[in-house]
Amino acid sequence: MAQESIIIVGAGIIGLDVALVLAERGLGPRITVYAEHLPGDTSPNYTSPWAGCNFSGISGSDKNALRWDKLGYAHLMRLASERGREAYVARAHSIEYWDSDAPRDKIRAISEYLEDFRVIPAHELPSGVEYGISATTVTVNAPKHIEYLFRRLRDQHGVRFVRRRLDSIDAAFASPDTKVVFHCSGIAARTLPGVEDGKCFPTRGQVVLVRAPAVKSNVMRHGRGYETYVIPRPHSNGNAILGGYMQKGVFDASTYAQESESIVSRTTGLSRELREGGLEVLAAFAGMRPSREGGARVEREERHGRALVHNYGAGGTGFQAGYGMALDAVAAADDVLRELKGDDGPRSRL
Numbered sequence: 001m002a003q004e005s006i007i008i009v010g011a012g013i014i015g016l017d018v019a020l021v022l023a024e025r026g027l028g029p030r031i032t033v034y035a036e037h038l039p040g041d042t043s044p045n046y047t048s049p050w051a052g053c054n055f056s057g058i059s060g061s062d063k064n065a066l067r068w069d070k071l072g073y074a075h076l077m078r079l080a081s082e083r084g085r086e087a088y089v090a091r092a093h094s095i096e097y098w099d100s101d102a103p104r105d106k107i108r109a110i111s112e113y114l115e116d117f118r119v120i121p122a123h124e125l126p127s128g129v130e131y132g133i134s135a136t137t138v139t140v141n142a143p144k145h146i147e148y149l150f151r152r153l154r155d156q157h158g159v160r161f162v163r164r165r166l167d168s169i170d171a172a173f174a175s176p177d178t179k180v181v182f183h184c185s186g187i188a189a190r191t192l193p194g195v196e197d198g199k200c201f202p203t204r205g206q207v208v209l210v211r212a213p214a215v216k217s218n219v220m221r222h223g224r225g226y227e228t229y230v231i232p233r234p235h236s237n238g239n240a241i242l243g244g245y246m247q248k249g250v251f252d253a254s255t256y257a258q259e260s261e262s263i264v265s266r267t268t269g270l271s272r273e274l275r276e277g278g279l280e281v282l283a284a285f286a287g288m289r290p291s292r293e294g295g296a297r298v299e300r301e302e303r304h305g306r307a308l309v310h311n312y313g314a315g316g317t318g319f320q321a322g323y324g325m326a327l328d329a330v331a332a333a334d335d336v337l338r339e340l341k342g343d344d345g346p347r348s349r350l
């Protein structure tokens with residue numbers, strides 16, 4: 001069936017963004033998404049619902065990361081303006097602090113497009129902070145945003161979603177109609193037969209979900225050996241995500257009271273809105289960022305005489321970089337997709 005011309009493996013933000021870019025080219029009815037987990041599910045092996053989720057200068061400074069950030073920022077800001085409530089994306093005032101080693105090149109690059117960008121004068125910085133910036137960025141209600149993408153792709157673009165765990169990446173080529181497979185399995189790329197990328201590793205992060213209606217701004221502080229942040233969660237009736245941790249190589253879905261206490265104490269120190277407005281703890285979660293030595297892999301290879309486009313290893317930036325990564329992944333298969341477009345079956349030849 002033509003619906004299997006394009007297979008996407010994975011329904012996290014990375015696979016969904018690929019489906020979105022393809023659907024915007026009119027290819028929705030050609031796509032089947034195979035995923036063990038779908039939006040609405042929770043599992044330690046499904047990272048996307050656990051993201052905070054902010055736009056931050058923490059992503060890499062290499063050329064790809066810089067481009068993906070810029071494309072992702074434009075995409076999310078546009079969603080926030082055009083259909084923020086429906087897509088669970090909102091513009092927000094954001095502050096980012098570094099105790100040391102602020103990535104100056106990176107900051108210079110993002111300063112060119114971030115709205116309301118400003119370097120915070122030294123006398124306004126909290127004690128211990130060496131450098132700080134503020135800007136208007138976006139916050140995303142991660143679990144709701146992926147459910148929005150899922151509904152939009154299925155109902156408006158004709159994308160088919162099938163809940164299925166594949167035993168190997170090669171299983172995605174089972175149908176002879178399949179011309180291209182986009183591989184977006186997140187942390188599973190480490191173990192999935194046919195991929196087994198030893199550069200992949202989890203980076204655990206515990207976060208605390210609170211009700212804190214006074215919190216309107218993102219605040220992040222990158223310390224020596226710690227990461228602290230406060231992220232208002234858009235269209236959530238006043239919830240916020242407090243964090244966090246970046247524990248490289250740790251895969252552990254348990255949550256720890258002592259980590260939650262550290263998070264609450266660090267974030268109330270950091271955010272005046274939180275301190276003065278108060279908070280009620282609702283839950284703690286742990287998620288595993290799909291990290292990769294050397295950064296994300298967006299790359300095409302040939303398998304079974306057909307195209308396999310890898311798109312995984314987004315680490316802590318799948319929401320901010322995912323749309324830009326998807327544009328690259330789709331561009332890598334452009335020749336195949338052009339042929340598909342010209343091959344719409346008998347109807348298009350009328």
Ligand SMILES: Cc1cc2nc3c(=O)[nH]c(=O)nc-3n(C[C@H](O)[C@H](O)[C@H](O)COP(=O)(O)OP(=O)(O)OC[C@H]3O[C@@H](n4cnc5c(N)ncnc54)[C@H](O)[C@@H]3O)c2cc1C
Binds near residue numbers: 012037206
């Ligand atoms: C605490 C925390 C905070 C974060 N904050 C941010 C943030 O502020 N901003 C930001 O940009 N990012 C943030 N991230 C990172 C972001 O969540 C990830 O980069 C992103 O979710 C990765 O998406 P993914 O689609 O690659 O993986 P996933 O969401 O894990 O999706 C993988 C998909 O592949 C499927 N799959 C895997 N194996 C198979 C198989 N064998 N067969 C079929 N299907 C399979 C899974 O079922 C799933 O559907 C955060 C992460 C954490 C943990």
Ligand SMILES: *[C@@H]1O[C@H](CO)[C@@H](O)[C@H](O)[C@H]1NC(C)=O
Binds near residue numbers: 191
């Ligand atoms: C997560 O994936 C790993 C590797 O495939 C598997 O061994 C483990 O059982 C999964 N955990 C859950 C909770 O599904």
Ligand SMILES: *[C@@H]1O[C@H](CO)[C@@H](O)[C@H](O)[C@H]1NC(C)=O
Binds near residue numbers: 052221229241244246
């Ligand atoms: C938001 O920013 C923090 C701090 O820069 C970063 O660690 C993280 O990956 C981003 N998202 C969340 C919620 O952790």
